[in-house]
Amino acid sequence: MLPRMERLSGLDASFLYLETPEQLMHVCALLVLDPATMPGGYSFDKMKERINERVGNVAHFTRKLRKVPLRLDHPVWVDDDHFDIDRHVHRMALPAPGGYDELVELAGHLAGLPMDRNRPLWEMVVIEGYLDDQVVVFSKMHHATVDGVSGSNLISHLCSLEADAPPLVQAEPRTPQRRPGDLELVGRAVVSTLTKPWQAAKLLAPTGQLVTRTVERARRGEAMAAPFTAPRTSFNGTITGHRSVGFADMSLVDVKAIKTATGTTVNDVVLTVAGGALHSYLEERGELPEVSLMATVPVSVRETSVRNGGANKVSALFTKLGTDIADPVERLKMMSEANRKAKEHHQAISADALQDWAEFAAPRTFGLAVRAYAGLRLAERHPVVHNLVISNVPGPPVPLYFNGARIDALYPLGPVFHGAGVNVTVMSHAGDINVGIMACRESMPDPHQLVQYFPAALADLKERTVGA
Known part of the structure; x- marks a missing residue:
């Protein structure tokens, strides 16, 4: 069969x-x-x-x-x-x-x-x-x-x-897909549509409980950063189809040395460095907001998800980047505490919550809504949801060969969205951290002006925590 x-x-x-x-x-x-x-x-x-x-x-x-x-x-x-x-x-x-x-x-x-x-x-x-x-x-x-x-x-x-x-x-030899x-296809679609009200009813109770717990966490000051509270910058608006790219390298050894010296995590250090780079970039342009920028950080739920199908096994958390803090050590302390709260909050959310609700995305309606959102330039009218996306992807700890050619560097580049025209993705690779930036060209014509600050921010943080 x-x-x-x-x-x-x-x-x-x-x-x-x-x-x-x-x-x-x-x-x-x-x-x-x-x-x-x-x-x-x-x-x-x-x-x-x-x-x-x-x-x-x-x-x-x-x-x-x-x-x-x-x-x-x-x-x-x-x-x-x-x-x-x-x-x-x-x-x-x-x-x-x-x-x-x-x-x-x-x-x-x-x-x-x-x-x-x-x-x-x-x-x-x-x-x-x-x-x-x-x-x-x-x-x-x-x-x-x-x-x-x-x-x-x-x-x-x-x-x-x-x-x-x-x-x-x-890969093992595979049989043809039917x-x-x-x-x-129509029959399966009809059955799927008829069962959606029942599926939605199953999700309502746990979702309501999640909202209640989130409000309680916020009152105790233990919730992750809230969306729609980010300051507006030059890269937070309606994007075009033009893209610009930049990349740079950092030392994974230095990141781990800082982590060990301060009792934090690699992700804490990477986000602190990102906050420092954005602080320098915006300050140089005279655009530094008084309140901190906020990032959406994708989180893999592959190990905890109970869903078998699907290529994307991700959730996300919101975190402030401390761009309003000039001292990198103080920024790292803030980041470590904020990430701890965000992780605890995120762990209280079902690993499959985003996947479960995404099943209700209607193909035709969803597409029309996205086009209307862009055409009306709504990203420039409502409060900023988040400033950018920052992803930290674990990569190979040893050198690899791509079809026989040694990989000297691997720079990941993630997509950008209306309202958040910059994506920063970092990947560890053979003792280095490769930083890739994708941006809407009209929002950030030259991402090198930002990415060049990543190694500098790491060096500054290392000097203040580990020494020269």
Whole structure:
């Protein structure tokens, strides 16, 4: 018997409904490679052939969307019977001198291009000519197919511990996915619609209890930061489809030394550094608000979720970044305490709460609402929900090889939203922390002006806590 078809979870599908030409919902990354380690030497054709060999049995790379007639329910995944690697892996070269400026300009352009939903939702552009002898892979995957953790796991199909070793994860040969007919899709959609009132009733009681407990926590001063209380900055408004990119490196050893010396966590230190960088950036521009900026921090619930399906297993918490505190040590103390309260508050919320409520996202209504929100520029009219998104994604502790080429750096780049035109994502990698910034170009034309402050903020914090 052929396997059952796989329907997108409500949360996965929501990233499709949230997408507009301006609000693009793909997750990107820049992989800086040393091609000299490739057995037999580097060539684009060899790189493309290896990618093709390794993705062939991985469903996430070879499946595409199938809409339900009349958009009565969330789409389903089906095999792409015409999968062609040439439609997913492309080749480009940087103009001279092939440095940082040329790379981020090209990356920003690529990040601003929407994906073709008629094909599997991923692309890779192999960029040659970076710093003379390096190759960069610009990777793009739609958020409907991955979150931070699952995206890292997918890359494992293309990476190994040695240049000539097999990939970390080898996919088993898989059977074809059953292609459902329109009548079956409509029938399933009708059944799903009829059961939604019962499902909603089941969620109302625990949601009401959660609201009551949250109010009690807020009265005791033990709740996470509240949305709609963030100050407005130049990157909090309606976004366009243009993107800008910046990246930098920090020492994971330094972050851990600060963590040990202060009794905090790696995440506390990273968020403190982010607050320091934003403080410096906004102060230099004469835009520093008197109250702290607030970030949404995605949190993986993969280990605690009881839901089997779906690519995205995430929740989120709100936290203030201490941008109103000039002293980095005082900012770290504040951050540690705020994060402790936010984590306790978050743990009191069901790991599947966001996924459960996302099941009620109506495909047609949700999309119309997003377009109306953007067209009326409502992000500039109501109080700011949050200033930006900051993600901290654990990466490999040892060097990896991407199809034989050693990965020298891996810069993650997350999506931006109306009302929050900047995304900061950090990933640990072989003793470093790679910082990637994606922004709406009109909101932040040159993210390097912000990302350059991350290493400086870390050095300042280290000097004040650990010493030179």
